[in-house]
Amino acid sequence: MLTKNLQNKIINGDSLKELKKIPDETFDIIFADPPYNLQLQKTLVRPDRSKVNAVNDKWDQFESFKTYDKFTNEWLSECKRVLKKNGSIWVIGSYHNIFRVGKVIQDLGFWILNDVIWNKNNPMPNFRGTRFTNAHETLIWASKSKKSKYTFNYQSMKSFNDDLQMRSTWNLPICNGKERLKSNGIKVHSTQKPEALLHRIILASSNKNDFIFDPFLGSGTTAVVSKKLGRCYFGIEKEKKYFEAANKRIKNTNIIEDEYLDAVQNNKSKPRIPFGSLIELGVIKPGTEIYDQKKKNYAKVMVDGSIKCKQNEGSIHKVAAQILGSESCNGWTYWHYQSGKGLKPIDELRQRLRPQN
Secondary structure, eight states, X not given: OOGGGTTTEEEESOHHHHHTTSOSSOEEEEEEOOOOOOOXXXXXXXXTSXXXXXXXXXXXXXXXXXXXXHHHHHHHHHHHHHEEEEEEXXXXXXXXXXXXXXXXXXXXXXXXXXXXXXXXXSOOOOTTOSSOOOOEEXXXXXXXXXXXXXXOOHHHHHHHTTTSOOOSXXXXXXXXXXXXXXXXXXXXXXXXXXXXXXHHHHHHHOOTTOEEEESXXXXXXXXXXXHHTXXXXXXXXXXXXXXXXXHHHHHTOOOOOGXXXXXXXXXXXXXXOOHHHXXXXXXXXXXXXXXXXXXXXXXXXXXXSOEEETTEEEOHHHHHHHHHTSSOOOHHHHOEEEETTEEEETHHHHHTTSOOO
């Protein structure tokens, strides 16, 4: 099976069988929403005695933990094989399975980067009142190996989160409203994931035109969001009714216009430019005064790229940290230069030296 024949397609089949047909190192990232093995023993009912539409499908039922562990090892082993060397994988689960999955992930040599908590704004209540309301699911994000140069769009995530570092706790609603697929008023898929969740995952850990794989496609959320965000996708779904629903949903999905798909470039992917380069290239002259944003402190630029502020001297970062009494500080954003009647961060001077393409 050639890689190009997989792009932007989904197939109806068994993941363990179909995975073996895929060439090594095909995908940039994988999102997997495997069976949770919920082990439900009884029918769930609400206080008014109405039945809860819970997960009791055959695809989620396993004879024992041993059987489930074997299944987990098999599909994760294949996923590692088809993942590119700098790729990463996301696996979602609940307390029923995520700890068992995590062990297998580590045993297979993946390198765990984060566990992310999806905190549900509108979780299903605990109708029996015998436990805490289960209001979250856990995602494990791991690179193929410890040495993988995986994608993490830090700046995009920070911008996404109003210029605050994105944390590993995500508050998002469960899938509902018009997004929830239904047939004759009944949910098509009992565990359909919200598009908002996949939007954040794909935006954080992939780039435009990357190839994304979902071995348990279900209702097609991974493929739908991948298509919207200008990524290539491939998915496998065993259940015919889910496959057909996903196929229809994908066909009705439009890609976001290309001009809006460019994300904020990661600082780590930009060439490193030291402050001294601005001096030797004449962008800023020795003796120039630079200031903090409120002009309470100022420093003078020295010929070697160091700065002096009262009794403090050193790099733009070291002196700023000394003033603030902190261990570290980003001098590029702390220090400003006079531009007309106002101040601008010295980082703007650095941008002039960066390649435009």
